[in-house]
Amino acid sequence: MKILKISPKLQKIKIRVESKDDLWYLKNFIEPGDLVKARTPRSLFLDREGQAKKIGKKMMLIKIEVEKVEFQEHIFQLRIIGKIIEAPENVQLNSYHTIDAKPGKYLTITKKEWRKYQIEKLKKAEVKSPNIMIAVMDLDQATFVLLKNNKVEPISEFKNPYSLQHEEKMIPEYYQKIANEIEKYAPQMKNIIIAGPGFTKEHVAKILREKKPEIYKKVSIGNASSATISGINEVIKGDVVSKLIGESEILKESKLIEEFFLHLRKNDGLAVNGLEAVEEASKIGAVEKLLVSDEKIKDRKIEMLAKSVEEKNGIVQIISDIHNSGQQFHNIGGIGAILRFKLKW
Numbered sequence: 379m380k381i382l383k384i385s386p387k388l389q390k391i392k393i394r395v396e397s398k399d400d401l402w403y404l405k406n407f408i409e410p411g412d413l414v415k416a417r418t419p420r421s422l423f424l425d426r427e428g429q430a431k432k433i434g435k436k437m438m439l440i441k442i443e444v445e446k447v448e449f450q451e452h453i454f455q456l457r458i459i460g461k462i463i464e465a466p467e468n469v470q471l472n473s474y475h476t477i478d479a480k481p482g483k484y485l486t487i488t489k490k491e492w493r494k495y496q497i498e499k500l501k502k503a504e505v506k507s508p509n510i511m512i513a514v515m516d517l518d519q520a521t522f523v524l525l526k527n528n529k530v531e532p533i534s535e536f537k538n539p540y541s542l543q544h545e546e547k548m549i550p551e552y553y554q555k556i557a558n559e560i561e562k563y564a565p566q567m568k569n570i571i572i573a574g575p576g577f578t579k580e581h582v583a584k585i586l587r588e589k590k591p592e593i594y595k596k597v598s599i600g601n602a603s604s605a606t607i608s609g610i611n612e613v614i615k616g617d618v619v620s621k622l623i624g625e626s627e628i629l630k631e632s633k634l635i636e637e638f639f640l641h642l643r644k645n646d647g648l649a650v651n652g653l654e655a656v657e658e659a660s661k662i663g664a665v666e667k668l669l670v671s672d673e674k675i676k677d678r679k680i681e682m683l684a685k686s687v688e689e690k691n692g693i694v695q696i697i698s699d700i701h702n703s704g705q706q707f708h709n710i711g712g713i714g715a716i717l718r719f720k721l722k723w
Contacts, residue, residue, distance in 0.1 A: 379403065379503045382484075390488045391500070395481050398454040399529065403503040404479060405449040405456055406672050406696075407496060413488040414458050415441040418477050420469060440465045441486075442475050455480065493684060495694035502627055508568030510622060513560055514602045514609035515574040515582065517542060517549070520556045523610050524563070525619070530610070530628065530701050534559060553578065557585040564593045569622050573600035573613050598622065611702040632703040634695055638669055638714055639706075647720035656715045657683060663690040664717045671697050671704070671712030680713060687715075 379400040383392040395401065408414060419435040441464035448457040456479040461472050479485060489496075510525040511533070522533040536555070540548040560570060560582070570593070572579045579599060586594040600618040602609035613619060615632055641649030650659050659665050660683060668687045674680050675696055684694045699708045707714070 392486045395483045401456040412444045415486040511567045511570045515578045516605040553581045573602035635703040651714040665692045665715045666718040667716040674712040
């Protein structure tokens with residue numbers, strides 16, 4: 379995503395969609411009531427004997443007031459639907475129109491008020507991190523994901539088809555299968571991290587070193603106690619990812635959630651959970667960091683709470699559920715806060 383212009387007085391931001399991943403970010407920013415302007419195809423009609431007959435489509439500049447946003451993940455399409463409020467003379471105002479956002483599209487988004495956390499999130503979406511494959515493995519299974527622009531995208535997973543008790547001589551075939559899966563995606567990867575308990579990762583690394591040295595150059599060995607998604611999350615939090623791409627947004631979110639849960643477990647009074655408790659803390663300026671899941675922030679009441687926190691110099695952190703820590707936070711309600719000082723209830 380490329381931010382082309384920010385107009386603070388007009389509460390307007392112009393962007394260019396540059397990749398399919400940008401659509402994932404935009405679905406969380408464009409909301410009902412926003413105004414979106416774009417060059418978009420619109421059907422043309424000709425009045426013949428009192429009946430409107432469609433004669434084709436024409437590209438034109440149209441602004442709509444958003445009523446609904448649909449993200450069709452399977453085809454990577456974002457549909458922005460609303461009533462037309464600005465268009466060429468031959469287009470009926472207040473009629474419905476759909477703007478299809480896709481790579482290459484220019485959009486101007488106007489809100490009643492752009493919040494600080496929203497602009498910061500958009501700016502983070504501008505920063506493109508390299509593609510990293512993470513593969514965790516042991517003698518039972520292997521799991522593969524892509525870490526791309528602070529999103530975790532599952533690639534594949536499979537079990538070891540060979541019994542250690544009866545088919546031990548076939549285990550090298552399992553190692554080769556893992557190496558083949560890595561090879562399949564390697565050309566698109568900047569780095570490849572392999573990890574897991576036991577010696578499976580060493581056997582796979584040896585195959586790559588001997589047979590595919592050009593791929594092995596991309597390989598780093600990490601630590602994980604599991605060959606499941608749990609192991610993937612261990613790798614993301616570990617030193618190897620930090621060294622390769624710096625502290626990613628996922629890692630920052632994970633550390634913040636860990637801090638939040640640590641205060642809750644210690645019951646030290648420096649964290650509160652749930653909307654009512656956070657609202658009470660915000661009233662007296664006690665909220666240092668407000669944590670909100672990306673779905674909850676769309677709630678008008680929570681959006682006003684976020685505004686209140688920012689006005690008192692607090693930080694608002696939107697937590698995605700694309701990683702394990704974010705899912706845990708979402709499961710306990712999706713709203714909490716780390717406090718500047720203990721509260722006396």
